[in-house]
Amino acid sequence: MNNKPYVLVTGSSSGIGKSIAIQLSNEYNVVLHGRNRERLVDVREECNKNNRHFIWECDLNEIHSVEENLKNFLASNGIEISFYVHSAGFMKMLPLKMQSVDNLQMTFTTNVFSASLITKCLISKKINKNSLKSVVFISSNISNRGAKAFSSYAASKGALDSLMRCLAVELAPQVRLNSVLPGAVQTEMTKDIFNDKEVAERMSATYPLGIGYATDIADVVAFLLSDNARWITGQQLTVDGGRTIDITG
Template sequence: MDAPACTLVTGASSGIGRGVALALAEDRRLILHGRGRERLEAVRSACPGRDHLVWTADFARAETLAEDLRGFLQASGTRVSALVHCAGEVSVRPTRLDAYEDSLRAMNVNFLSAAEIIRVLLQAAPNGKALRDILLISSIYSRLGAKGQGIYCATKGAADAYVRALAAELSPRVRVNSLLPGAVLTPMTEALPAAYLDRCREAHPLGLGEVADVASYVKFLLSDGARWVTGQNIVVDGGFSACKGL
């Protein structure tokens, strides 16, 4: 008998990842990923529905992920039918202050971790042919410039290019897309200076986004209603990109 198929949500312990997990939990059995088990257990307790699983891993060490994930899937007896990669981090500093180690960490967390996970999920052992959907949470800054965020923009641009290549390679069995949000209110963004948040709000014609705005698109893109959508970098930014530079 086939192992039960799950949806893997990375970065599920906070922010967009947590909101996505809560939105998907009623209809899907989830694997909740994060770095800290305590926070993940709190999210699991808040999730309705099925017997969800928890996987802890540090994406800054992307070179260890393949073995780690393979062992987790084998030990838990599960397979993954959908991946939603929400894990990510951003830092703001002038390019002249970027250090190689910081750039590598950003690339690992924001992009290479997803590539390693996908590589494992496409292998017959341990995932068979279970994988059907891949959705990477990117950023509108993969398309637009942002002062002090060169490496962050580059990591998200890599993710978007990867999506287009994978869609061509994996169709028609696996659909692959990315979602490009603008500024979304999360505990991290709400901790920013009020003046900065006000400027962000003014730059978005529809105001700052909420986690639910992203989560609703995730649900759609994983549904049969989006069966004819693949290889797309989909912008959900409250009009920010339409007005950028004006």
């Protein structure tokens, strides 16, 4: 009988979320979340076959139904979530003069509002039986900094980190919450950027340890969820190859 705990990974159909889900499948039963069931099925095929893995297909932009959707999913499958990784994210680069309410709404709904409501659902004794132990939000190293055309995305990640800190205080000692702030990593989504030799060289020059991989983020997430991080909560852990400390002119 498989008595391993369940971890929910949102945005696990591609990129960093996919890498996290596959990595965690070696130690946990994984609930794979996304909007594209076909891609989620493909990810499940890459997960450790010795454990049980479920697919939760849900559009986080339909924010008013997310809680009920998750509640019904857990009840229908008879499972409880012990760990939660919010890797789902939306980013659209827009200068302020092109900003829109729709873009702001989608960015904050996916990156922040859904994280809050999913966490709320998972701390419910009635829904999840107080099973939740640790949460990791995937933020960004832009959370504490600035860049042109990134205002909505950076603001949402800053809000996500503020949410993390408040909930870390509110939910202690039952639940630990931390954020991982990745720099530029090579994924399916960014491969076109890095295929441009000039852009790749320019970016690499600002990363003392070079450009990272999604597995670098997955390794840190696995640590933060584990008992090895039992005394760590409310922290932003930047994982960006030294990018944010490089002030070379």
